[in-house]
Amino acid sequence: MASNELVLLDHWVSPFAMRVRITLDEKGLPDESKHQNLQEKSPLLLQMNPIHKQVPVLIHNGKPINESLVVVQYIDEVWYDRSPLLPSDPYQRASMRFWADYVDKKIYDTGKKIIVGKGEEVETAKHELIASLRTLELELGEKPYFAGHTFGYVDVSLIPFYSWFYLYEKIGKFNVELECPKLVKWAKRCILKESIFKNLPDQLKVYDYIVELKNAGKYK
Numbered sequence: 701m702a703s704n705e706l707v708l709l710d711h712w713v714s715p716f717a718m719r720v721r722i723t724l725d726e727k728g729l730p731d732e733s734k735h736q737n738l739q740e741k742s743p744l745l746l747q748m749n750p751i752h753k754q755v756p757v758l759i760h761n762g763k764p765i766n767e768s769l770v771v772v773q774y775i776d777e778v779w780y781d782r783s784p785l786l787p788s789d790p791y792q793r794a795s796m797r798f799w800a801d802y803v804d805k806k807i808y809d810t811g812k813k814i815i816v817g818k819g820e821e822v823e824t825a826k827h828e829l830i831a832s833l834r835t836l837e838l839e840l841g842e843k844p845y846f847a848g849h850t851f852g853y854v855d856v857s858l859i860p861f862y863s864w865f866y867l868y869e870k871i872g873k874f875n876v877e878l879e880c881p882k883l884v885k886w887a888k889r890c891i892l893k894e895s896i897f898k899n900l901p902d903q904l905k906v907y908d909y910i911v912e913l914k915n916a917g918k919y920k
């Protein structure tokens with residue numbers, strides 16, 4: 701490929717943007733990260749993601765790709781020769797996509813209910829989140845990573861939420877490590893990778909930032 705200009709419309713606290721940053725680093729691809737103000741969206745963000753108006757957006761040679769899991773798959777397809785994230789076998793690929801989709805459906809929105817919910821709603825969301833994390837822990841089993849011995853697509857989809865665990869725990873009054881020790885062990889294994897520790901913010905920083913947004917009525 702002659703030219704590869706990669707621009708990422710980014711936000712440091714977004715677990716979805718983290719997925720893309722991790723993938724770019726796994727592939728050794730340099731990009732220009734443009735931090736977005738999500739309270740006051742830039743004309744560029746509105747132009748590049750007119751449907752959802754959300755980060756992340758990867759702009760590859762001027763063309764936008766939206767939705768984090770779509771972006772991760774796109775990068776993996778274009779640069780498949782560099783540490784592939786998805787296996788080549790169609791059945792295994794389908795299985796990895798199923799679990800990444802499970803992460804998408806079960807973690808962020810339930811976590812949000814813990815953060816902004818009231819009373820019983822928080823309790824219900826907390827139990828739902830723990831149940832989903834246990835399901836993921838069961839799928840991981842004794843493997844080092846979800847696909848086996850190598851870090852892959854499901855790992856990329858889930859690991860950013862590790863930086864949000866403290867926020868969920870503090871507000872929901874529970875401890876993920878006590879509920880899902882093997883999953884936390886997996887997260888601690890992932891964080892040893894440069895592409896992960898470089899791109900995951902400190903859990904306390906995430907807590908402070910989201911609580912401040914919530915108190916200002918800006919996290920809804």
Ligand SMILES: N[C@@H](CCC(=O)N[C@@H](CS)C(=O)NCC(=O)O)C(=O)O
Nearest residue numbers: 714715716738754755756767768769
């Ligand atoms: N399904 C989307 C979710 C992206 C998303 O929720 N982004 C948030 C930041 S974490 C955002 O841009 N929020 C601004 C808004 O929705 O107005 C993806 O996977 O990319």
